[in-house]
Structure formats: structure tokens, C-alpha cells
Amino acid sequence: MTRKTLLKFAVPAAAVLLTLAIAASFAARGKFLPLALSIVPLATAIFMLGAAPVFWHGLNQPLNNKTRWAFQLHAFRGAVVGVAALSFVFMALEISGEFFFVVLAFSMPYLFFGIPGTAGMIRVLLKDQPDASVFRESRVVWASRLITHVSWAGSAAVIVIALAVFQPWPLSLREGPDTEWAREGFEQTFGFAAPASVRKLYCRRVSSWQSKEVYVKFTYSTPEVAGQILNKLQMEPGEPRGYQKIRLHFPSWWLPAIPQHDDATLEHHQRPPPAGAGEAVWISRESKTLYYMHLD
Secondary structure, three states: OOOOHHHHHHHHHHHHHHHHHHHHHHHHHOOOOHHHHHHHHHHHHHHHHHHHHHHOOHHHHOOOOOHHHHHHHHHHHHHHHHHHHHHHHHHOOOOHHHHHHHHHHHHHHHHHHHHHHHHHHHHHHOOOOOOHHHHHOOOHHHHHHHHHHHEEEEEHHHHHHHHHHHHHOHHHHOOOOOOOOHHHHHHHOOOOOOOOEEEEEEEEEEEEEEEEEEEEEEEOOOOOHHHHHHOOOOOOEEOOOHHHHHHOOOOOHHHOOOOOOOOEEEEEEEEEOOOOOOOOEEEEOOEEEEEEEEEO
């Protein structure tokens, strides 16, 4: 078997063997669900990261400078795809999840904008090059390009979901204050229309995959509306709480007037556990402000 034939099959074979080895390791520890979710990204990461050095060296063939640069751009692009896929795997398996969430978040914009950009640059570099067929006809290159295109579609989906979850400007403008969207959200959340006494109303409702989050904040001129909400949701009083959790979960632009010191306290209400573990109401009687949060 020639060296060229060995090179052709070495990277795919290594990707399959390493994927099976890592999968067996995590399966032995009982992490079947995260493993099932991450098996394809795991194979992608191993293949793309393993192939990157091969591409960087131009499949170990003599090439013109522009063709070699095209291979190196493709190697860089594949390495970013591999790092993003590996970050997803580590998050699913809860290995330094916060760190790899940041890595994945920073790699998504590159995948979305950079993949088409580098594809255009590679096309320009290979134009009229006599040895361009080395790049275009390689099966390993073809497989990695296919994975790259699928990764671009995945990055687009992640960005769309992120926009829905984090509601950046200008999408956040519909959240309030006192928009039709916010008033519809109030009625859907509490089961009755927002009365005239409710002002400065904000509402965010987010559903993604198997999770649901609802945030509502408003001021009122009559205390009956707060009592109506507490009765409707069957809330029970708890120990007074500060603003820490509100600062942590609610959008910052909803909270310009809250006290900055942590010793300030609010009325705190929640449903009896376990049903109400992620649902709570905070009320400031002084400022006549109510905060509602539901996490599922």
C-alpha cells in the first residue's frame, strides 16, 4: 500500500477509532444521554482537528503558493469547526461547561460569517491554478468541506436561537414598556388582561427546546393587582429577599431604578415546592413594583 493511499484513509480511520474509544469511555460512566447528543459533534471534532495538519501541509504534495495558501485557509477553517464541535461535546458532558460555552459563543459568529468568507477566498486563490485539482478532487477535502457546510447551517440555527433567547436590540424594543407584546404576555402569564393601574410593563417569554422562561416587571397604582396575581398563581409568602436574583436574571435595561445596595429587601412569594421551584414573585411596596419569574 502506497504512502498516498495510507494518507487517504489515515484521518478517517483515526476519527472513527478515537470516537469509538471516547464514546466507550463515557458510556462506561453511565453518561448515555449526553453521549448520544454529542456523538456526531465528537466525530466531527476528531476528524476536523485531525485533518487540519494534513491540510496545512497541502497533503504533503508540491504545490504552487496560492494553492498551498488555499489549503492553509481550509485547515484554519476546519480547525475552528473542530474546536466549536469539541466545545459542544464538553458542554454536553458537563466538562468545564462555562468555559466551553464562551468558546462556542465566540466561534459561532466566525462559522456563520467566516465559512462563506474563506470559501470565497479559497475560490479566488485556486482560480487558474494548474494544480487546483489536488484540492478539488481530494476525498478528504471533499468530506471536510461537506462537514463545514453542515456546520454553517448549525451555526445559523444557533444564532437564530440565541437571538430569540437574548432578545438583543432592536428585538428587545417589543418587550416594553407598555407595548402590545408586553400586554399580551401579561395576559398569557397571569390569565387576565393588564388593568389600567399597571404601568411600565415589561414582558419576556422565551421557549427553546425543552425549556421555558418568563419574566414580567411592572409598577401599579392599586395594590389589588398584586394580590390578584398572588391568588391566581397560588403563591405563598417566604422570607424577604434582596435584589440579587433579579439583577442576575432580569434584563438590565428593565432595572434602572433598583437600589444598588444588597441589604434592600423585597416581599418574596413562591409556589409550594416542588412545582414552584422555578417560579417566584418579588414585590416592592415602597415603589409599587412587582417582578415575576418562571424558569422551567
